[in-house]
Amino acid sequence: MEKSPSIVNLAKALKQFHASVGKITKDATNPFFNSKYATLSTILEAIKQPLLDAGLSFTQFPTGQNGLTTVLMHGESGEYMQCDYFMQPLKNDPQAQGSVISYMRRYALAAVLGLNLDEDDDANRATHGAANPQEAAVKASTVAEKPWLDKNSKKYDLVVERLKNGTTTISQVAQFFKLNKEVRAELQGIVNETAASN
Incomplete structure (x- = not known):
């Protein structure tokens, strides 16, 4: 900045x-x-x-x-x-x-x-106490809060489809899922293969 x-x-x-x-x-x-x-x-x-x-x-x-x-x-x-x-x-x-x-x-x-x-959090904040906005932002972006992207899931298949048609990127996927080395390497291979074919 x-x-x-x-x-x-x-x-x-x-x-x-x-x-x-x-x-x-x-x-x-x-x-x-x-x-x-x-x-x-x-x-x-x-x-x-x-x-x-x-x-x-x-x-x-x-x-x-x-x-x-x-x-x-x-x-x-x-x-x-x-x-x-x-x-x-x-x-x-x-x-x-x-x-x-x-x-x-x-x-x-x-x-x-x-x-x-x-x-809208459906009144969860009012029911369970007000959260500090900065703490909430940090918590939301913490890797530990994201689910792992499992290769044997429908979400993985959807990620692959979106990577192939160019509607998402690995960095966007990583904002919502934790990616282990194997999954990240496979996704990168798909991106590279798609880019080479275009």
Whole structure:
């Protein structure tokens, strides 16, 4: 991450932004993981006015090969924070590149702006106690919390199918599953074989 020498005004503006942005609705479903997510257009619509009210703006642009740079700026002071995000698409074609850029834009914005993209927990938090959002984020991303991807499962077959048709990558799969060396090597072999045949 890069930033201006001072981010005092940017931090104050982010505080104002967080007070007004609220939770962002997950309006689409990922059939691969049977989970909901917020589309880029939904995120952009939800943050547009709160960003303007706080005097913030952002820009995102492709960086190098398979990278995306996101810059968050405070208009009045010129302070900024910038981060780069990289992801390798499975195929080297326009559709795969576009999908990866869209995916990176969503998640980079969520990270830089600290957006609440969580699904409704059906009152579990109220019933079992409020969780610290930072602890919850760490817990959700901890490898120990992910299930192993078993070669003899329907999920594995679905992963293989999606790798072959270019709708997912190994790094995306690894965000949701633990992969042992054997499974990772087999998946990489499938990716390599698919890339060689295209």
